Amino acid sequence: MALSKNRLRKYREKAKMTQEALAEKARVTRQTIISIEGGKYVPSLELALRFSSIFRCKVEDLFAI
Amino acid sequence: MKEKTKTMLKYLFGLGMLLLGLIFEGLGIGSPSFETFGSVGMWLIYIGLVSLLLATVRLVLKPKKRIIDERMEFVAAKAMRTTFVLFIMAAFAIMIIDGIQPIQVPMHLFMSYLVCFLLVAYFASYKLLLRRY
Numbered sequence: 001m002a003l004s005k006n007r008l009r010k011y012r013e014k015a016k017m018t019q020e021a022l023a024e025k026a027r028v029t030r031q032t033i034i035s036i037e038g039g040k041y042v043p044s045l046e047l048a049l050r051f052s053s054i055f056r057c058k059v060e061d062l063f064a065i
Numbered sequence: 066m067k068e069k070t071k072t073m074l075k076y077l078f079g080l081g082m083l084l085l086g087l088i089f090e091g092l093g094i095g096s097p098s099f100e101t102f103g104s105v106g107m108w109l110i111y112i113g114l115v116s117l118l119l120a121t122v123r124l125v126l127k128p129k130k131r132i133i134d135e136r137m138e139f140v141a142a143k144a145m146r147t148t149f150v151l152f153i154m155a156a157f158a159i160m161i162i163d164g165i166q167p168i169q170v171p172m173h174l175f176m177s178y179l180v181c182f183l184l185v186a187y188f189a190s191y192k193l194l195l196r197r198y
Contacts, residue, residue: 028134031195035136041198044135 002039005064009037011055026050075120083113140198144191151186155179 012022012033019037023030026047035041043051043063052059089095090106162168168175 027132028136029132032134032136035198041136041139047135 003042003063003065005062006037006039007062008033008051011051011057011062012037015055022054025054072120072124075116075123079113079116079120081113082109082116086110086113136198137195140191140194143194143198144187147190147194148183148187151190152183155182 012019017025019030019033023033026033027050028047032041036043045059048059048063051062055062086106086109088106089109090104095105159168170178
């Protein structure tokens with residue numbers, strides 16, 4: 001299933017974070033961040049919630065189907 | 066599973082193999098010529114010693130903990146499924162080949178090849194799927 005909205009990169013760049021830093025905060029690998037941003041991999045609810053807590057926004061602001 | 070439990074299980078496996086090997090060797094159970102190991106007992110002793118050595122090396126060196134995230138787990142599950150499909154296909158091919166010309170390979174060697182095939186199939190599919198996802 002592909003996501004129709006994926007604003008992870010936008011939020012990351014807005015927060016002036018590198019992929020490495022985000023990966024470390026979300027406790028995943030940098031490759032996973034690359035895959036999610038590239039739309040290759042759809043994150044689980046847990047990871048999406050982790051991202052939303054890192055960027056202090058709603059999950060639906062980051063992702064949508 | 067906790068790291069301590071894992072280490073204990075590794076040591077138990079090694080000791081179990083060593084004990085089983087000694088029993089087999091002492092009672093003279095199994096083939097007297099088991100490839101390069103001499104006998105089945107010797108082979109089990111070898112497995113036990115290698116397991117104990119590996120467990121000790123890991124305990125002493127404590128390798129750097131790698132991050133295993135959900136994407137890797139997802140890819141691993143996919144690779145497992147791919148390996149299963151490959152195994153079924155290989156079994157089908159072996160049945161046909163055996164029907165045409167009976168396979169003369171001894172059972173233990175055949176099983177070793179099978180395990181190696183499964184490991185290679187899993188590793189290759191894991192690496193390929195990791196690029197896709």
